[in-house]
Amino acid sequence: MSRHxxxxxxxxxxxxxxxxxxxxxxxxSASLISSLGHNQVKFTVDxxxxxxxxxxxxLFNPDHPDMFAVCHQVEGPCTGHIIFLLxxxxxxxxxxxxLNKKDQMLKLSEMEEEALVELGNIxxxxxxxxxxxxxxxxxxTDIPILKQQKYAPLVDELNNEPVDKExxxxxxxxxxxxxxxxxxxxxxxxxxxxxxxxxxxxKIVPIQE
Amino acid sequence: xxxxxxxxxxxxxxxxxxxxINSGLIVLNHKGEVVIWNKxxxxxxxxxxNKALKQSFLQLFPELTKRLQTAVSNALSLHLxxxxxxxxxxxxxxxxxxx
Numbered sequence: 001m002s003r004h005x006x007x008x009x010x011x012x013x014x015x016x017x018x019x020x021x022x023x024x025x026x027x028x029s030a031s032l033i034s035s036l037g038h039n040q041v042k043f044t045v046d047x048x049x050x051x052x053x054x055x056x057x058x059l060f061n062p063d064h065p066d067m068f069a070v071c072h073q074v075e076g077p078c079t080g081h082i083i084f085l086l087x088x089x090x091x092x093x094x095x096x097x098x099l100n101k102k103d104q105m106l107k108l109s110e111m112e113e114e115a116l117v118e119l120g121n122i123x124x125x126x127x128x129x130x131x132x133x134x135x136x137x138x139x140x141t142d143i144p145i146l147k148q149q150k151y152a153p154l155v156d157e158l159n160n161e162p163v164d165k166e167x168x169x170x171x172x173x174x175x176x177x178x179x180x181x182x183x184x185x186x187x188x189x190x191x192x193x194x195x196x197x198x199x200x201x202x203k204i205v206p207i208q209e
Numbered sequence: 210x211x212x213x214x215x216x217x218x219x220x221x222x223x224x225x226x227x228x229x230i231n232s233g234l235i236v237l238n239h240k241g242e243v244v245i246w247n248k249x250x251x252x253x254x255x256x257x258x259n260k261a262l263k264q265s266f267l268q269l270f271p272e273l274t275k276r277l278q279t280a281v282s283n284a285l286s287l288h289l290x291x292x293x294x295x296x297x298x299x300x301x302x303x304x305x306x307x308x
Contacts, residue, residue: 036276036297072290098297115296122276125289132287140288
């Protein structure tokens with residue numbers, strides 16, 4: 001596409017694209033995780049927005065700041081990070097429910113941590129494959145790494161720019177076995193720098209607004 | 210692409226190095242064909258190097274799990290990395306221990 005045909009797209013348009021990508025990515029992820037694990041899982045989009053560090057205490061529970069994050073570094077026209085993030089307790093419930101582990105221990109074993117990385121990788125890769133198809137953009141990712149950290153320093157570390165830099169967040173409800181909790185996808189830099197109309201929106205199924 | 214091709218040539222020239230690794234190593238080219246198949250893979254898959262090389266990975270293992278198929282396709286066409294562990298109860302490839 002020539003430069004003069006490129007158009008800046010608004011935050012509202014980005015959120016619409018992100019919503020469509022999210023719906024599709026979560027559907028594909030839930031289907032795959034249900035087939036791999038021992039329990040059916042359902043994901044439902046709850047919130048999509050452009051946020052900054054000052055919003056963190058409203059997005060997460062300051063009484064339970066410890067989080068697990070499966071972090072993927074994205075290289076391409078814009079570099080950045082995309083992470084699958086959830087509270088420590090939710091990470092434990094999610095992983096143990098997928099693996100059908102009955103123990104109530106909060107701490108994850110090394111094997112369970114490996115499984116959590118794979119679960120995060122499945123979800124993030126579904127986001128990114130939709131991103132590539134919709135935007136017709138070439139990117140690459142490194143092998144994901146697991147971080148266990150409080151949310152504020154984690155966001156600081158990944159957002160290695162001014163404190164007020166914005167990032168996109170997707171919060172989605174997870175239903176598995178008898179449990180309900182929230183999980184999140186955070187996009188640093190990459191999606192925020194999107195400055196042109198997507199070329200592949202026709203490739204995804206339209207959704208009701 | 211030329212750079213990648215040169216890297217592949219170097220890899221293939223040094224492939225004997227990979228035979229001393231005590232893990233399975235498979236390298237695919239952009240068409241999904243096997244270009245490195247180390248000794249560990251021969252011993253644990255019972256597929257000879259000559260049979261594996263230049264074969265399409267998906268044809269070599271036609272009953273691959275959907276997860277692995279997607280991971281290979283994501284890597285080759287979208288450059289996305291995947292982690293597949295045996296933790297989720299999957300047997301990633303039909304490999305056997307030689308007792």
